[in-house]
Amino acid sequence: MADQTSEKQSVDPNKPYKGRFKSYHRIPEKGRDKKDILNELSIMAEEENMKWKTGQVSGTFYHAEDEHRRFLNEIFSFFSHVNTIQFDLCPSMFKMESEIISMTANMLHGDAVKKQNPEDEVCGTVTSGGSESIMMAMKVYRDWARAEKKISNPEIIMPDTAHPAFDKAGKYFGIKMVHIPVSLPDFRVDPRAVEQAINKNTVAIAGSAGNYPYGLIDPLQDLSDIALRHKIGFHVDGCLGGFILPWIEKLGYDIPVFDFRLPGLTSISADTHKYGFALKGTSVVLYRNNKLRRYQYFNVPDWPGGMYASPTGAGSRSGGLTAATWSALVYLGEEGYLQGAKAIMNVADQIKKGIQDIPELKLIGEPTFVISFRSEEVDIYHVNDYMKTKGWRFNCLQLPPAMHFCVTMPQIFVPDVAKRMISDLKEGVSYAKSKAGTVAKTTALYGLAGTMEGNEQVTELIFGFFDYLYAV
Numbered sequence: 001m002a003d004q005t006s007e008k009q010s011v012d013p014n015k016p017y018k019g020r021f022k023s024y025h026r027i028p029e030k031g032r033d034k035k036d037i038l039n040e041l042s043i044m045a046e047e048e049n050m051k052w053k054t055g056q057v058s059g060t061f062y063h064a065e066d067e068h069r070r071f072l073n074e075i076f077s078f079f080s081h082v083n084t085i086q087f088d089l090c091p092s093m094f095k096m097e098s099e100i101i102s103m104t105a106n107m108l109h110g111d112a113v114k115k116q117n118p119e120d121e122v123c124g125t126v127t128s129g130g131s132e133s134i135m136m137a138m139k140v141y142r143d144w145a146r147a148e149k150k151i152s153n154p155e156i157i158m159p160d161t162a163h164p165a166f167d168k169a170g171k172y173f174g175i176k177m178v179h180i181p182v183s184l185p186d187f188r189v190d191p192r193a194v195e196q197a198i199n200k201n202t203v204a205i206a207g208s209a210g211n212y213p214y215g216l217i218d219p220l221q222d223l224s225d226i227a228l229r230h231k232i233g234f235h236v237d238g239c240l241g242g243f244i245l246p247w248i249e250k251l252g253y254d255i256p257v258f259d260f261r262l263p264g265l266t267s268i269s270a271d272t273h274k275y276g277f278a279l280k281g282t283s284v285v286l287y288r289n290n291k292l293r294r295y296q297y298f299n300v301p302d303w304p305g306g307m308y309a310s311p312t313g314a315g316s317r318s319g320g321l322t323a324a325t326w327s328a329l330v331y332l333g334e335e336g337y338l339q340g341a342k343a344i345m346n347v348a349d350q351i352k353k354g355i356q357d358i359p360e361l362k363l364i365g366e367p368t369f370v371i372s373f374r375s376e377e378v379d380i381y382h383v384n385d386y387m388k389t390k391g392w393r394f395n396c397l398q399l400p401p402a403m404h405f406c407v408t409m410p411q412i413f414v415p416d417v418a419k420r421m422i423s424d425l426k427e428g429v430s431y432a433k434s435k436a437g438t439v440a441k442t443t444a445l446y447g448l449a450g451t452m453e454g455n456e457q458v459t460e461l462i463f464g465f466f467d468y469l470y471a472v
């Protein structure tokens with residue numbers, strides 16, 4: 001196909017650049033002018049930045065303040081071309097990664113494991129993101145149980161609210177993921193239901209700190225006890241909370257123990273690319289001991305291309321990300337993370353209080369930095385419809401319908417975000433009342449899932465949507 005540039009400006013909100021910038025169906029015969037490329041992409045980036053710099057977008061952009069980003073990007077440029085696993089040519093990579101792992105382990109009370117068992121010592125790897133961290137841990141439990149317990153049909157038990165990366169691991173690695181519904185009105189998993197689901201094929205259980213839907217921390221102390229009792233693995237997903245809960249706890253908030261202080265916890269994931277305030281594309285997975293980490297490593301000793309080994313799921317990874325992550329940790333320091341957590345909690349507390357004062361809205365659980373809520377009086381999706389018209393981007397939750405806002409740094413840099421949010425939410429509730437009995441726009445997206453046929457329809461729609469997005 002030839003290059004095509006349609007004259008008409010796109011009206012498709014998902015493809016706003018169609019017709020505005022050149023679309024490529026093949027590598028251009030002659031390269032384009034550097035300045036021209038820089039100019040075009042900086043326009044896209046700046047326009048897209050405008051969407052979240054208002055402070056009205058939940059989660060997604062965790063730090064991204066200009067000066068912070070400039071610093072990390074400069075560091076990135078020193079090592080952008082480097083492959084992290086090239087340890088002979090680039091010894092800086094394992095220096096930095098081992099220190100990222102140690103700093104993360106220390107933050108998550110890795111020192112506690114030695115007190116419980118002198119032979120244990122926390123270790124881990126840097127991965128490309130939270131999903132990979134979780135998937136690696138699930139693979140470890142599968143392979144550990146196969147080797148040491150002769151379990152060939154592994155099952156892992158997870159709360160319904162745990163991240164889909166667990167299910168992805170199940171599908172990719174042939175592990176049966178057993179879902180336990182959260183109990184109402186608690187919205188956290190019932191440990192007794194988890195224990196009842198354990199059978200001879202169970203290799204591990206999982207919990208979150210906090211989970212994505214509600215930001216809530218599962219009853220991890222109980223899950224830890226269960227894991228010890230049944231001698232199985234216990235993964236805590238700290239992808240979201242791992243780099244902020246330690247600081248929130250230090251600020252004096254009442255945070256249940258979620259890290260290596262739990263004697264049954266055998267692995268934990270924590271995302272440097274979320275509240276670690278590093279660039280996108282890094283996460284850390286930690287294990288209680290090296291025996292477990294060994295099940296993550298991979299090698300082919302007899303490959304014609306040479307001996308091949310890799311510690312994580314990825315092959316080559318950019319050293320730029322490793323260097324930027326290391327730099328974020330040592331640049332911010334405990335002081336910087338504490339300041340960030342304090343500012344985030346200040347906004348989160350205001351939002352929480354404001355929602356508590358709106359009688360039609362109901363908070364879900366005891367929120368920290370993610371505030372989730374529902375309503376028994378109005379259709380919460382109508383409220384979301386209204387908030388969208390005001391430029392807010394909440395995350396919509398389903399089964400049951402609810403919404404959440406995850407507070408990050410962009411809310412800190414914009415004055416009065418919490419106040420404006422609460423005032424708009426009040427109007428949103430009035431709007432929802434006026435629309436009672438009608439179907440909300442948001443429902444069109446969320447109305448289908450929950451039944452077998454509904455889920456199939458949704459999957460078909462979503463996959464079709466990917467196909468359409470991938471079309472130039």
Ligand SMILES: *Cc1c(COP(=O)(O)O)cnc(C)c1O
Nearest residue numbers: 129130131163210211212239240
């Ligand atoms: C973001 C997230 C993940 C997955 O992380 P990715 O980095 O997006 O792969 C896992 N668990 C929770 C709770 C998360 O919020």
